[in-house]
Amino acid sequence: MNITSCCAINKNGVYLNDKVIFEGTGSEMLPYFDSILKYFDIKYPKFVKMDALSKLGFLTAEVLLNSIPWVKTEYLPFECGTLMSNSSSSLNTDFNYWKTVGQIPSPSVFVYTLPNVVNAEICIRNGFKGENMFFIGENFVSSGIIEYANSLFTSGNIKFCLCGWVELLKDNYQSVIFAVENKTSGIREFxxxxxNALMNKLL
Amino acid sequence: MDELIDELKVKVVAHLNLQDITPENINPDDSLFNSGLGLDSIDVLELIVLLQQDYGIKVGSAEEGKQVFQSIRTMAEFIKSKTE
Incomplete structure (x- = not known):
């Protein structure tokens, strides 16, 4: 199996397969995310309702998937999975929700108080219906993601998988998502x- | 009633953070869902919060909610019936 494309977003910019394709604007986080949306001409009205973590994961997946257009036609919805991870779970949104609890809690904030909603947003957008999982851990554990993905691929459950790290807490954020496919060539071996080299370079 | 409808349009756009929709563009008889404003179930929960926060009104049941959240006009009629 191979990694066929990889996208990363941090304060310095948006990276696709190691190349900077959008320079960081130096603005605050949410305006920066909006500028990425606008720059890549991504049309998705629901974006404005997402929490910051989902916005980060969504944008990373969008740029990545636009670079591998064959995914839309080559795989069935149930063959596409997502395996994400981070260290702060949905804590950023949990804090925001907690602020509303003193009055009438906000339902639209509450629905984002789980990190796997990032997976859900990506899957809804792209029609993915395969296995999805969100792991919480101190660091990205490549061996764990590989083992889990391999088991899904070898059991025939999925044929395409987005794997990555989508971390956000207060003003600190970084994401790396890569596409894994059962192809003989790609940008890197899975x-x-x-x-680890990829993550060390991008995180 | 017209004043309340205009007030609701402004509040709904602001409260739900609707993009590409201005209060002036909303027809008070348009559906809140699908081809109308295109709201979803979470938006309706936010509208319930809006009624409670801004008008002190609680929606009593799901059945009542179906009647109330048909359009901006039905919401306004509900508010009027509860505050008169």
């Missing part, structure tokens, strides 16, 4: 050492 192995711990190559993924």
């Amino acid at each position: 192995l711990p050492e190559t993924i």
